[in-house]
Structures are given as C-alpha cells and as structure tokens.
Amino acid sequence: MKKVLMIHADKCTGCRNCELACSFSHEGAFQPRCSSVHAYTWEREGISVPMMCQHCDDAPCVSVCPTGAMHVNEEQGRVEWEQGLCILCKMCTVACPFGNAVYDTSHKRIIKCDLCKGDPECARFCPNGALVYLDDIIAVRDRKKAFASKFRAAFKEVS
C-alpha cells in the first residue's frame, strides 16, 4: 500500500524539529535553511504551518521539467528529483504552486522533499503528530475524522 505524508497544521507548535531532522539527515548537519520542510510561525497569533512537497499526483513541477529530472515514481507514490538529469533551469521552482521546490544557489541544486526514500525523518521527529506518514487510505480517514470531531464538540455544547 502507498503511504502519504499528512500535514495537520492545527497540531503544529512551531518547534521546527522537522527542519532539524530533515537537514541532519540530508546535510549531515543542523541547517534549517537547507531543509525541505519549513514550519512558518506568525508570532503575534502563535500560529505555525509546516510546508513541504505534497508529491502531487499531477505535479506541475514534473509537467514543466524538460529533462525528466523531476519525475513521478508511481510505485512509491513520490515525486523525485534526479540530479544527473537536471539542467538547473529552475522551472520546477516556478511551477510549484506552493513554493515547495526551491533552488539552492550555494550548492547548485533543487531542494525538495524526497520522503527520505520511504522513511521520512520529519515525521519521526515531529513530537506533535503534525506530520505523520501513514498508509494513504488511513491518512484520508484520519483527516476526515478530525473535522468530524468538530461537529461532535458543537453537538456536545448544545445537548
């Protein structure tokens, strides 16, 4: 069964353990600037939102890639980037509607989530269940139920 990385922004506390785990795994050092995931925080309101590649089924970054460097791995359900094929045209960074593929000028590469080849460190280190890596059917149900529980709370109040 395919797995999906689910983001539950409502559970994010802005601790950025995901950024640390991602960069430690990929760079061998703690360097959040080079992480594929970023948790942005609005400090006045105390709101944090993690952002990372959604591995779209119909991915704009793949559509615009002229060399096939950015491609879909159907079997694993991942959008992957292959450095050897990449001409660094950066069209993928333009095409991604979320800004989740970025160009790293210092290392001349694209930084984008690779799901750690199937064992994502960000989900492993998230202490809050804001990033979870689940079988896709379960992941979908999980989100649905989280919203359904809001009705439960509302009904509880009136009953």
Place this chain on the structure above:
Amino acid sequence: MYGWTGNILRVNLSIGSVTREPTPPELAKLYLGGRGLGSRIISDEVDPKVDPLGPENKLILATGPFTGTFAPSAGRFMVIAKAPLTGAIACSNSGGSFGPELKYAGYDMVIFEGKAEKPVYLWINDDHVEIRDAGHLWGKNTHDTTDAIRAETDDEAKVACIGPAGERLVLFACIMNDMQRAAGRSGVGAVMGSKNLKAVAVAGSGMVRAADPAGFKAAVLKARQKILAHPVGGQGLKAYGTDVLVNILNEIGALPTRNFRDAHFPTADRVGGESLSARNLTRPKGCFSCIISCGRVTKVTAPKFEGYGEGPEYETAWAFGPDCGIDNLDAVTKANYLCNELGLDTITMGATIACAMDMFESGILTLKDTDGVALNFGDVETMVDMVRKTGLREGFGDKLALGSYRLAESFGHPEYSMTVKKQEMPAYDPRGVQGIGLNYATNNRGACHVRGYTIAVEVLGNPTKMDPRVTEGKAALDIVFQNLTAALDSSGACLFSTFGIGADDLAEMLSALTGINYPVEEFMKAGERIWNMEKLWNLRVGLTATDDILPERLLKDPISTGPAKGGVNRLGEMLPEYYELRGWDRNGIPGEAKLNELSLNGV
C-alpha cells in the same frame, strides 16, 4: 569545533566597531557555553564595581553547544551582564528561535560593550554585521519593533529587542525575542536600554555540526523517549502549561498569597492551568527543538481585558493573581500581554505591585502616592493599569519601576519587600517548602526558582520525593540542583527537560555532539565550577553572607491559614551545612581547596 560554532562577535557601541574572535576552546570545555562561558567573560572583563547601567558594563547574548541542534528542548540562549536590580551577576534564559539563528549565522555569542550615542540596532546576516540606526524604533513596543525590523531586513529574521520599559531603564525590564519569549529576570533589558541598543536581528544560513552524528542521534532519540514518556514532560506541561502548578502548590499550602501575608488562596483554581486551558487556551506552543510545548497561545474576549498573545505561565499567573489577591484570569492574562509588549519581567512586576498593595493597606502608601487610585489587594483594574504605568514610567509607575525593594525602602519599610538580594521571590512559599527557601537565599542572581528547582523533589516527587517540611538533607539537595542547572543552562538545554532526563543523558548527548568526553561527573563539575565562579564575582561586587538571607516575614511570621499553617522557614538549620558542603567557610567564601579542585584559582 563541533556543537560550538567557534566564533564570538564583539560589538563596541561607543566606537561602532564589530570584530570577530575565536571561541576559546579550553574555556568552552570548562564552562560549556551560555551562562557559564558568558559569566566567565564578564568575570574576566568587567569590574564588579561598575554601574550596571553605565557604559563599562557589558551585555552578552550567548548560546550553548546544544542550541541549534535537535537535542530535545535545548534551543536556548542566555543574557549575561551585571544586573541593575541586584548588582549581582545576571543571567536570564530564553527560548524561541533567536539563539539557534545566531548559531546558524556563525556565532556562539555576541558581546556588547560601551554605549551608542543614539538608538541603534544590530543586524547580523551571516558574515554581514551592521550597526543600524534605530531612532524610528525608539518608543515602539516589542511586537511593533519586531515587525518593523523584519520589514527592513528579512521577514524571517529572528529579533531580540527591548520595549519602552528597557528604554526607560525600568530596573526589571526584560529582553523579548520571537515576540513572546523573555530573557526575563534581573533587568537585562535595562542594560540593553542603557547602551541605546534597541534590538538584535539575525538571519543565518549556516549550520551546527555534530562530532559523532550517529551517536548524537541515538542519544537524542533515547532522551526524547524518556521525556515523552514522563507524565509531566510528556503530557502535563503540554495539556495545562506550567500554570498547572497553581492548584498543586495551593493544595500543600505553599502558594504565596497577598505579598506572602499568607500561603493559601481559596479561589486559586480560577487562575490555574486547568481554568486557563478551559477558558483562554488557543493552542500549545513550542520553543525551537522543543518536544514539551508548555507555551500557551491564549486569547481574552472579556471587553475590559481583550487581547491575544502568549501566557500566562505559572509564575506570572501567581504574581498577578494570588500574590495580588486576584483571581481574575482575564486580568492576569492581560497583564502578561502588557509585560510582553512593554518588555517587563512578570515576576518582579506582579510582586512589586503586590508589595505596593501591602503597603497601601498598611497605610504606608496613601492616595497621594498612588496617583489618587486606591491600591488594595484584589483591585483588578488598577493592577493591570499599574503594569502599563510602570512600563512607561508614568506617575506612580515611576516608583514601581525600581522594584519592590527600592520602593519599600524609599518609604522606610524595606521589610515589605519579598526579595533576596533585591530580586523578588517567585511562587513557592519557603515556609511551606523548606529547601526552596535555602535556594532563594543562596542563589547567585537573587531569589530565583529556576536555578535550584528543589520543588521537583520536595513537591512533585521527581525523580524522588522528600518531605517539603523538613530541613534535613536540603542543603545537599540544593547543591545538586544548583550545580546541575548551572551545567544544563550553559549547555543550552531547557530546565523542563529534567522532567524525563538527567545529568547522565545530557552528558551523553554533549559528548557525542562536541567530541569531548564528558563523564557525568565532569558535567556536574562544570556546573559546580560555574556556580562557584558566579559566587566569586558576587563577593567582589561586595555581597556577603548577610545577603544570603530571606525576608523576616518568612523567618518569623508563621503561615496563618491552609495546610501548611504555622510554618516558618528554618534557614538557620540549613545554611551552615550548605556552606560546609560547598567547601566554603562560615562566611560563605569558597576555600582554597575547592578553588583548586575547580580550576578557579586566580578567577
């Protein structure tokens, strides 16, 4: 270097110079970083007799080796200076993302010297370091300052700044970072204000490296698991915040009430963590690398106190609550928001208002002193307004801005001030919990709970339980906690990680991170070294054993109601043993043998 970046930034504000120097490896090994290394530099470079608000004082913002790594809940930085409130060494500790960002920019610490001619802020963007004009920011609160600096630097820059309170040299002004986090105590914000330094903004693209990446990761995963499995570290603090302590302390009768007139507050539950979670909590918040998330994102909808922000945590809820005879959580929360925006230490602010209320009810203060406003215990709206007045030094706020000791002393009644070394005591009554009294009395920065948190053992039973009412064994307990915390702070870890892990876990992570072998004994010895060094500096300031004392009220006036009724603090039973176990003489002066053992000769 691993863990450390290996670089220190030195900024002389008088001449506008910025220089870089290496982090001294030998001192880093002995003093770890943050509080330890920063205090050692103050000790080496600052005359203990200087005016804390004069240009000769220095202000150091320092990280620890853990800062910027995924060591659990260990992303902290510390601010070290000679303290305006106490005259003693100050080290105030804060979380958020500022400390880690400083390391990603390439620096273990920034040392500020001198005084700028006019308001400035420092902008650090990796190697690019620039002293910029801050004239347009002067007068702005901490949130607006942060937004304005981001607009002219980098919208993801991390900003530490002072508010109007720091500019106006309120003696307990704090430094706020990430808008909601505070390096709170002892008035480090006033030192910043005295240097005309409005803010430090930093953006870093670099990295922190580990000597043994696999070993570090394994040690971190083990430590995380212990904290997450702990009932306080893994559950309680996230669900209720530190404010959960209100009911716990009230139940044992050690919740200081009405300026320590009493130690039990019948309606305390109204300002406790359970009430906060039910009424005001929007969501829990975590500092950088935190797995505990004790932070409280809250809102108040009651029209008089409407607002949103972070807090209160326990000390704050107590200071503006029971200590002022107040059980209105909305007002307490609003007072907290004002402190964050104006840049005030919540503990000293609340306790100073409580002291003023006590003096007002005793007839020492009259309406002509308090701008014509009655200041009785329980006066909710007046309490909130006094916070605002203090931050702006308006009217009676100008007197409150000096802290409770100078306020009470100026009216001829210093005994109304619930302070040690002129710093206000936090929210644990030493008459109900003996060991914490000894810790307040002996603490190097004046009364303080976070540098010898014996409450963990005496009240919470973590990791073992001791009877809070006995004095036996408390000297040894205090020393272990004081030493542990000195090492822990200096490493960059958060005190709350000890709800799950201990010195052995910290030493294991530190060894793998830095590549320097720290057996647990060496880690604890570093803490003892730091404690003794701070003590030596305070002795040079002129503090003596007569300053290791609690207010008379706690030694002579028994608690009148509640579960700990009849209790007084029996400091005299503990202090001589404390000095002896520390290897100090009867006057609290470290002996030659102890100094040799700790490599502190000549310091």
